[in-house]
Amino acid sequence: MMTTLTIRLPNDLRSELKTVSREKNKPVSDLVRESIRRYVAIERFRSLRKKVLPFAEAQGFVTDEDVFKAIS
Incomplete structure (x- = not known):
């Protein structure tokens, strides 16, 4: 089922x-x-x-590289 939504957009x-x-x-x-x-x-x-970040940081996962190293 779909519903209709009306919005206003600038002309550009x-x-x-x-x-x-x-x-x-x-x-x-x-x-x-x-x-x-x-x-x-x-x-x-x-x-x-945002919810998970404090738990990840507590485990030493601060950057994407930290996560990559852990799973590689």
């Missing part, structure tokens, strides 16, 4: 969105849905990372 952003839509041969609504999905996923990841 709407124009860019239409251009990308034509270039990708995808409907504008598909592009917007995909963008929102990605945004939500990134925000969930950031939230989870």
Whole structure:
């Protein structure tokens, strides 16, 4: 089931969105849905990372390289 969402966009952003839509041969609504999905996923990841970071740091995982070394 889908629901309708109405948003206001500046004219320049709407124009860019239409251009990308034509270039990708995808409907504008598909592009917007995909963008929102990605945004939500990134925000969930950031939230989870913020919660886990103190535990990781306590175990000595401070950088991405630390994690890579541990799993390699």
